Amino acid sequence: MNVRSTLSTLLLGAALLLPGLSGCLGNETAADFRFLNLEPETLDPGLVGGQAGGRIIANLFEGLCVRDAQLVPQPGIARSWQVSADGLTWTFHLRESSWSDGTPLTSEDFRWSWLRLLDPMTASKSAQLLHGVRGAEEFNAGRHDDTSRVGIRAPDASTLVVELAHPVPWFADLCATPPLSPVPRQRIEAAGNRWTRPGEIVSNGPFCLVDRRLNQGLYLQRNERYWNVDAIALASAAAITGDFANANFNRYESGLLDWVDSGGVPPALVDHLRERDDWHATPFLATYFLRCNVDRPPLDDARVRQALQASIDGAAIVQYVTRSGQVAAHSLVPPQLPGYEEIQLSGHEPERARRLLAEAGYPGGKGLPAITLLISTSQWHRQIAEVLQQQWRDTLDIEVRIQNQEWKVFTSTVRQGDYDLARGSWIADYADAGNFLEIWSTASPNNRTGFSDVAVDSLINASAREIDPARRALLLQEIERRVVQEQAVILPVYYFAITNLYDDSRWEGLEPDPLNQLDLRRVRPRHPEAMR
Amino acid sequence: MSSYLLRRAATTVPLLLAIVVISFLFMRMAPGGPFDLDQELDPVVRANLEAHYGLDQPLLTQLGLYLRGLLAGDLGPSFKYTGYGVREILAQAAPVSFVLGATALFIALLLGIPLGTLAALHHNQRGDRLASAVALVGICVPNFVLGPLLVLVFVFQFGWLPVGGWGSPAQVILPAFTLGAIRAAYVARLTRTGMLDVLGQDFVRTARAKGLRERSVVLRHVLRIGLLPVLQYLGPASASILVGSVVVERIFSVPGLGSFFINAALNRDYTLAMGSVLIYSMLLIALNLLVDLLSRVLDPRVKLQ
Numbered sequence: 001m002n003v004r005s006t007l008s009t010l011l012l013g014a015a016l017l018l019p020g021l022s023g024c025l026g027n028e029t030a031a032d033f034r035f036l037n038l039e040p041e042t043l044d045p046g047l048v049g050g051q052a053g054g055r056i057i058a059n060l061f062e063g064l065c066v067r068d069a070q071l072v073p074q075p076g077i078a079r080s081w082q083v084s085a086d087g088l089t090w091t092f093h094l095r096e097s098s099w100s101d102g103t104p105l106t107s108e109d110f111r112w113s114w115l116r117l118l119d120p121m122t123a124s125k126s127a128q129l130l131h132g133v134r135g136a137e138e139f140n141a142g143r144h145d146d147t148s149r150v151g152i153r154a155p156d157a158s159t160l161v162v163e164l165a166h167p168v169p170w171f172a173d174l175c176a177t178p179p180l181s182p183v184p185r186q187r188i189e190a191a192g193n194r195w196t197r198p199g200e201i202v203s204n205g206p207f208c209l210v211d212r213r214l215n216q217g218l219y220l221q222r223n224e225r226y227w228n229v230d231a232i233a234l235a236s237a238a239a240i241t242g243d244f245a246n247a248n249f250n251r252y253e254s255g256l257l258d259w260v261d262s263g264g265v266p267p268a269l270v271d272h273l274r275e276r277d278d279w280h281a282t283p284f285l286a287t288y289f290l291r292c293n294v295d296r297p298p299l300d301d302a303r304v305r306q307a308l309q310a311s312i313d314g315a316a317i318v319q320y321v322t323r324s325g326q327v328a329a330h331s332l333v334p335p336q337l338p339g340y341e342e343i344q345l346s347g348h349e350p351e352r353a354r355r356l357l358a359e360a361g362y363p364g365g366k367g368l369p370a371i372t373l374l375i376s377t378s379q380w381h382r383q384i385a386e387v388l389q390q391q392w393r394d395t396l397d398i399e400v401r402i403q404n405q406e407w408k409v410f411t412s413t414v415r416q417g418d419y420d421l422a423r424g425s426w427i428a429d430y431a432d433a434g435n436f437l438e439i440w441s442t443a444s445p446n447n448r449t450g451f452s453d454v455a456v457d458s459l460i461n462a463s464a465r466e467i468d469p470a471r472r473a474l475l476l477q478e479i480e481r482r483v484v485q486e487q488a489v490i491l492p493v494y495y496f497a498i499t500n501l502y503d504d505s506r507w508e509g510l511e512p513d514p515l516n517q518l519d520l521r522r523v524r525p526r527h528p529e530a531m532r
Numbered sequence: 533m534s535s536y537l538l539r540r541a542a543t544t545v546p547l548l549l550a551i552v553v554i555s556f557l558f559m560r561m562a563p564g565g566p567f568d569l570d571q572e573l574d575p576v577v578r579a580n581l582e583a584h585y586g587l588d589q590p591l592l593t594q595l596g597l598y599l600r601g602l603l604a605g606d607l608g609p610s611f612k613y614t615g616y617g618v619r620e621i622l623a624q625a626a627p628v629s630f631v632l633g634a635t636a637l638f639i640a641l642l643l644g645i646p647l648g649t650l651a652a653l654h655h656n657q658r659g660d661r662l663a664s665a666v667a668l669v670g671i672c673v674p675n676f677v678l679g680p681l682l683v684l685v686f687v688f689q690f691g692w693l694p695v696g697g698w699g700s701p702a703q704v705i706l707p708a709f710t711l712g713a714i715r716a717a718y719v720a721r722l723t724r725t726g727m728l729d730v731l732g733q734d735f736v737r738t739a740r741a742k743g744l745r746e747r748s749v750v751l752r753h754v755l756r757i758g759l760l761p762v763l764q765y766l767g768p769a770s771a772s773i774l775v776g777s778v779v780v781e782r783i784f785s786v787p788g789l790g791s792f793f794i795n796a797a798l799n800r801d802y803t804l805a806m807g808s809v810l811i812y813s814m815l816l817i818a819l820n821l822l823v824d825l826l827s828r829v830l831d832p833r834v835k836l837q
Contacts, residue, residue: 042614049571123580125573141576193615214613214621215787216698240697244782247696250683251785254695408564408800415572425570445572 031219031238033507033523035259036248039215039241043196045181046117049125051427051516054178056218056239059520060203061181062226064092064110064160065172069513069522070338071431073172077105077182077204077227078160087167087467092160092175097227099184101202107154109182115139115147116188117179126179129429132168132464167467173430181205206232206521217241220520233524252501259502261516262324267380270324270499278503281325283336285428285514286496287436288384289329290373290421291414292489295450298369299420303360305488308421310346310353311395312388314494321383325497332426332484333433333476334495336514340433340473343480345492350395357396365398372401374422376410381423384493414448424490428515434463434472437479440489451489456482533828544817548810552602555809556595559802566611566800585611598806607810608803612796618807621792626811628698629788632711632780633773635704637766639712640719645762647716648723649755655728663720670717679710679783696784707784711777715769719762727758757831767823771816 040053045061048054064078078092097105114133117124120142131137134151138144151163164171174180184202187195194200201209206229207220218239222232240257242248248264251257257264265273273279290308298304314328331342346352354364362368373388375381385402392400400421405413414422428435439446441460442453459479466472483489498516509522567573567581582588586597601608607618644667651663686693686706694703730736731754739749778790789808796804827834 039613041612044614047614049569120576120580123577123584125569125571125577127577128574193609196615213787214616214624215791242785244785246680247783247785250687250695251697254687256695256697406564407798408568409562410564411568411570412564415568445574448572 031236032234032525033236033259033520034238034240034257035518036252036257036261036264037218037239037241038243038263040218043201043209043212044193045179045183046113046122046124046126048178055518056209056220057178057181058205058517059207059220059237060201060205060209061178061183062205063175063177063181064094065176066521067173067176067513067515067517067519069511069519071173071513071515073176076176077110078175081172083171087169088164090162090164090171092162094158094160095227096158097204098225099202099204100208100223100225101184102225103184103186103202104157105182105204106157107160108157109185110160111152111154112185113182114152114180115150116183118150124179126177126429129174129177129179132164132166132171134163134165137165166465168464169467169469169472170430170432170434173432177430207237215241228521232521233528234520237520237523249501258507259500259510259518261518262499264501265324265499273501274324276501278501280498280500280502280504280510280512282498282512283325283327283334283514284496284498284516285334285336285431286425287329287332287334288326288423288425288493288496289332290388290491290493291419291424291449292421292491293417293419293450294487294489295417296420298360298362299371301360302487303356304362304368305491307353307356307360307396308392309488309491310349310356311392312491312493313348313391314492315348316391317384317387318494321387322380322494322497324499326494327497329492329494332480332490332492333436334428337431337433339469340476342433343477343485345485353395357398362398365396368398370401371398371420372403374403374405374410374413374419376407376423377404385423388493417448417450421491425496427496431514433476433480437476437483438464440479440483449489451483451487453482453487540821547817548813549599551813552599552806552810553595555806556598557591559797559800559805560591560594562800564800566802568800585609598803602810607807610796610801610804612799612801612804618803621804622789622807622811625787625789625792628786629774629777629790631704632708632777632786632788633770635708636712636715636773636777637770639708640715640769641762643712643716644719645723645755645759647720648762649727649750649758651720651724652727652731652758653750655731660724664724667717667720667724670713670720673713675710675714675779676783678713679706679780682706682710683783696786698786703784707777707780707786710783711773711780715773718765718769722761722765723758726761727754730754730758760827760831760834763823763826763830767816767820770819771812774812774815 037055038052040056041050042048042053043056043060045057048057062076064076065073066076068074077094077097079095081090081092083090094107099105114130116122118127118130118136118140120140127140131140135149139150153161155161182204187200187202191200198209198212203223206223206226208223209218210221211219220237222229222235226232240251243263245263245266248257248260249266249269252260252264292299292305294300318326318328330345330347333340333342335342357365373385375385382404389400389402392398413419426436438444438460440451441447441457456479459475463472463475463479466475484492498512500512502510504510506526508524508526567578586594598608610616610618610621613621647663647667651660654660683695683706687695693706697703736749736754739753774789777788778794780786781788781791792804793808796808
């Protein structure tokens with residue numbers, strides 16, 4: 001073998017690679033509108049749990065209701081609905097519509113989909129959304145398997161009747177969440193868990209899935225059988241997946257992406273990007289907080305927890321660390337929820353903090369057992385934790401240790417209650433304060449603080465059954481006051497912000513709703529003639 | 533040769549088995565599991581999921597079931613990507629990594645061998661010092677610096693190349709160069725050392741004494757033997773290009789094996805992580821074997837044992 005033949009072999013090899021490359025081709029550049037998304041874990045509405053999947057599902061499927069830009073539920077597949085005087089029976093009247101394969105969509109599709117969501121064998125992460133339905137929670141927990149005892153009926157093809165165990169005034173909100181979308185029984189029975197794959201999937205929303213490549217993207221085309229297809233301006237859209245902010249930002253800057261959320265905003269560039277016209281920061285329905293493990297000394301003493309809370313200066317954190325439109329938190333429930341007035345914590349009060357710690361038996365921090373703040377691996381959490389550590393040092397003269405764990409280890413540790421303080425956050429599933437507060441009941445698996453208060457449990461029960469919005473708001477406020485203010489089980493730090501980049505001289509309908517869902521139904525180019 | 537191949541194949545099976553068993557046990561010993569999520573699962577849901585994926589069985593039973601599946605060519609379903617099997621995920625990602633890795637290796641050889649040859653032929657002269665300096669810079673500049681630097685210049689400054697993604701030949705150039713540059717530097721140094729060793733040997737002097745042209749001496753006799761260290765390096769280098777491409781994959785949004793592997797490990801996607809370990813192990817074993825065989829072809833003095 002001589003050098004010349006070695007080189008020609010190498011060149012031949014390189015030439016052979018080219019067909020292999022074309023086999024991996026995506027058509028991301030061809031879509032009308034291209035947006036950033038994390039890789040969805042599933043496109044099955046019955047199994048979805050996170051925002052990445054929910055955003056795609058909300059554009060592939062349509063439930064009984066859809067949310068408008070203010071998250072108010074509007075008619076979707078249901079053209080109207082009535083609620084009985086006792087708030088227990090909801091009757092939905094469905095419009096005539098079909099699946100993307102032309103099969104008519106009926107109320108029985110909804111009944112079947114919701115029973116599937118509740119079926120314990122489905123193991124849905126979102127089944128609790130339907131626990132207000134009569135017999136649903138028991139069915140979901142496997143305590144009975146009689147679907148006729150679950151209050152979901154389809155008396156005719158265009159009517160769905162839902163009987164609730166107790167009033168759920170926000171039930172229409174729930175009907176607009178991705179998990180309550182209908183799923184195509186015929187495809188699921190034919191294709192099993194492969195039914196969400198391109199070529200297999202049938203959907204009923206404004207778009208159909210035509211291609212998907214893991215860790216690359218999803219390609220959507222307008223569903224010409226969608227009931228309101230004339231209102232859909234985009235003929236196609238691509239969800240480009242990527243989890244590295246710098247790479248995503250580069251793609252946005254070079255015109256390969258039309259829209260990115262915070263996943264395309266490198267933290268190091270925030271100060272620069274904030275000044276640009278395509279920077280859009282708005283409030284997000286989510287709160288960053290710390291959990292206190294109330295079973296462990298010294299955090300089993302409410303005064304110690306309150307002292308830690310009163311030492312936190314959230315304003316410094318949003319000004320110097322997060323810097324992208326976040327707001328220091330004075331409550332757990334974010335402020336922009338209509339019909340609910342959140343509590344007002346007194347904020348950064350060093351004097352009060354020192355007094356509380358002294359009352360708990362630790363004047364000047366002396367004798368206080370060691371406290372550790374547990375965070376998951378991220379530069380962002382690390383920086384916030386270090387500022388908090390400094391604030392506690394300056395205010396209370398105590399040393400809080402920071403412990404860092406990889407994500408899965410962190411969630412497992414918190415679940416087992418093996419921590420003192422742990423960072424946490426909560427993102428609303430729908431626009432309702434109850435969503436932030438019911439997790440603090442003794443039975444909630446999301447509580448994870450050891451906190452258990454009979455009075456709070458009964459308030460949570462009462463609020464779930466209260467039909468009058470004003471009275472319910474008062475009950476919820478009382479829960480928040482007790483859990484956050486009086487017991488200081490959680491220490492709010494800041495409210496999240498949505499930070500999107502897009503050019504609104506080119507696109508309309510991209511103004512984010514408080515859950516940053518990106519509803520493609522609303523997106524249209526300002527200059528259609530200049531579309532790709 | 534054939535008995536050598538048989539012997540190698542016979543040692544490969546127990547080696548792979550040991551790798552699978554050890555990785556399986558290590559994976560399960562790591563704290564946290566695939567269903568430890570941000571929002572805590574209802575205990576009933578968790579139990580159903582664990583039963584569905586067989587995680588409720590004793591560990592050794594799970595290992596047995598996994599090995600039985602392996603024998604039938606079944607790598608199991610992914611825990612994270614619902615509805616996708618590990619085999620098809622790997623089948624999608626492996627060609628991407630292969631194209632990227634092979635191009636990077638090609639660039640490494642294309643740049644490294646001439647640079648090393650040049651340095652050896654101008655030993656201790658200006659050309660040698662220049663080539664060595666270039667190689668040193670190549671070794672010292674890490675991926676995560678070189679990648680963004682190339683993006684800045686070739687994407688944003690000149691607009692010649694796409695910023696990332698995967699699909700067109702143009703999208704391969706920057707990630708492959710980033711990945712190949714360090715290896716090019718190593719290849720240059722190895723070529724230089726290998727050639728210097730050979731240049732001083734008797735058979736080279738004999739070749740020159742017989743009046744062969746210098747070009748023939750270098751290309752036909754010196755380079756052939758001088759490249760042996762490079763060849764030995766290519767086995768582990770190919771493997772490290774495939775495994776170590778995760779940084780480059782992230783910088784250029786390339787959907788290759790590296791990102792799947794890292795994410796699978798972080799997400800406790802047990803089956804996908806195991807599948808990735810398996811594919812990497814097989815690649816490493818196959819590449820090492822290939823290198824041993826090629827060494828023998830290049831230099832008949834090499835004994836296959």
